[in-house]
Amino acid sequence: MKSPAVIVLLLFTFLPRCCAQSQGELSSLFMAIKSVDHEGKGHQRARLAIQELQKRDASALIPILIALDDANPLASNWLRNAFETIAARTLEEGKPLPEEALLNFLRKTSHRPASRRMVFEWLQKIGSDQADEMIDMFINDPSDELRREAVGRYIKQAEKIAKDSPDDLKSRCAFYRKALLGASDNDQVRKIIKGLKQCGEDIDLQYHYGFLNTWYLIGPFNNKQGVGFAQVYPPEKEINLTAAYDGQLGEVTWKKYQTDDPYGILDIARQVAPHKGAVEYAYTEFFSEKEQPVEFRLATPNAWKLWVNGKLLFEREEYHRGTAFDQYRVPGTLKKGKNSILLKICQNEQTQDWAQRWQFQFRVCNPYGMAIHSTKTE
Amino acid sequence: MLIRFIFLFALILHCVTCAAEDWRQFRGTLNNGIVTGPALPDTLDHIAWKIDLKGRGVSSPIIVGDRVFVTSSQGVHQNRLVVNCYDTDNGNELWQREFWATGRTICHKKMAVATPTPASDGERIFAFYSSNDVICLDLEGNLQWYRGLTYDFPNVSNSLGMASSLIVKNGIVVCMAENDTESFTFGLDAIDGTTRWQIDRPRKANWTSPVVWPGEEPWVLLQSSKGVAAVDVNTGETAWEYLDGASTIPSLTINGQVAYVPSHGLTAIRPGISDPKTPKIIWQSGQLSPATASPIVYENRVYVANRAGVVSCADIENGKRIWQARMKGPFSASPIISSGKMYAVNERGLAQILQIKQDGGEVISTHDFQDTFLATPSASNGALYLRSDQHLWKIK
Structure with a gap:
């Protein structure tokens, strides 16, 4: 009687490479990785699966991101490592990442917020202008880390107006108010409150x-x-x-x-x-x-x-x-x-x-x- | 046959030499702060390279072969855990891997989520964080396994932050996750990350690190507010215990069969002979009271630094103080010693070399790195590696 780990090893080792990228096989790799849980549960199968997954090319990146959507916090880290290992190797080999597919993933707010943030950073790494252009839209994003980008940008715009046109309180405060809509990090909220105070507006922090x-x-x-x-x-x-x-x-x-x-x-x-x-x-x-x-x-x-x-x-x-x-x-x-x-x-x-x-x-x-x-x- | 034997012998010798020059865990591969490879430079001014670190951390770098590994955390909530690998020759980044913390990342502003120093068995890197996430990567950055000890036990945490570094011995990674609430030490299988053993520990915040027993016995020494426990790394069973209390910040050090424990000042203990469960107290000295930096033993003398930065040198046989030397403290980083010279960096970034003499100590070189330093220096192949909050230096 072979153990499940041996069966998984045999499966991954002897499957023809032509079939290796098949959705079915990726699914079985994801299933093995997603079985990790408390106290080392599922590690035997997942270790074999992650080794195999890490060898894949860039075509596995989007399926990995989708697999992340319902992975538990432990399995998420296993999958994240596979994503980053493949993405880094792809760039080292001088090959492109699938920018358009990554942008589409980033746009879809139903995906895991942390994964979308990771994708945003990889898009920045490859100098994606479109990712940069999306920042303003993140102000109501479910991801606090993406929201932070938008809030930061609005604060900067308000500060620029304060410097360039100190008398233009109306425009400055408009940016601060926009920033406040998405602000949940205390360092940013403090800046906004200070800015709005200069405009004569007091913010109810308890309510915010x-x-x-x-x-x-x-x-x-x-x-x-x-x-x-x-x-x-x-x-x-x-x-x-x-x-x-x-x-x-x-x-x-x-x-x-x-x-x-x-x-x-x-x-x-x-x-x-x-x-x-x-x-x-x-x-x-x-x-x-x-x-x-x-x-x-x-x-x-x-x-x-x-x-x-x-x-x-x-x-x-x-x-x-x-x-x-x-x-x-x-x-x-x-x-x-x-x-x-x-x-x-x-x-x-x-x-x-x-x-x-x-x-x-x-x-x-x-x-x-x-x-x-x-x-x-x- | 003879040629094969010679080849094999040379290979083994080569491997042993490589291992000796690695710096695989907190205070070195032997866990005692003593540099066993080529001597470190006499001055601190020859900077081979300096790199900017992207995240925060106060863990020490570790060196395996020609690679240096550094842990840090990033993000506004410091909840992104990072492992970086650099080339020792030129400081070029070879890879970076990032993970999402599964435990709490709040800690005192002086500490960082990446306070525990990672460890290596020569094939793998084991990274540990205040969030109690344990990450195992191969030397190329490929994940081997990932554990979340706070994910498993949600009350394993400390609102000031956790600091105990990892050690690895006999294929077991020892993780001290000791705090006021749910307090454990874990022995994790280095290969697959499963729990080989888990033991209840005193419910009191503890920032000390486990120490590898250098003798034949398969022990690791765990220090806590209660004292010191010698634990069989293979089973988690306690072989003997010293129960007269100990500090929860500086860690003990071992020389030969004697452990020098920050307890009632400093206490020297050795395993009991007539009663193997109870260690013998050789001496206690209230004059030798380490502050945050851990004590270090070199050539029959023990050295401790107090809160004012004064280094005391004492005889390891009786604990009697021989001399004191003033350095500029305060120190959070523990010192290391190479060829009769102590290398120490204070919290404000002033690195100092203390020439150790029979009757005193003299600061022979200083270099102001002008950055916050809490990480203990590391050394490999005659080079010193210093990690501040913002940078990593190689001094050659």
């Missing part, structure tokens, strides 16, 4: 990013020696905003808080109290116009858990290792109508100055960083 700024908080519950992270307190069993429970320092009830921080940071230590060894729960509701996949993006220097509609989506027990914008990206699904969002934010007992922060920032966006807004706000 989709930060949730209004929460009901309850606590503190005990987290001495870190016991509270695993302990199930009443808000994990029921959401009853009128209930009272025994907390760490006596009876606790839900209280409503709002943050006016431009980046939506709700500072528990400042707005509630700087308790140590404590747990605070934060609850809010989000209304979605439809069922949709989203990313919940969270930033906190504290240990945390996140439930959406009663389901635990992620938890992380890490304290004071830093915090940054969009620190955690948790994929999930919003249902149509009301969605409940519950956060558990745990503070430990470290005494250093840099270990006093007890805060969180939370937003809902699409997988490419653009805000999704609740259809109903308080």
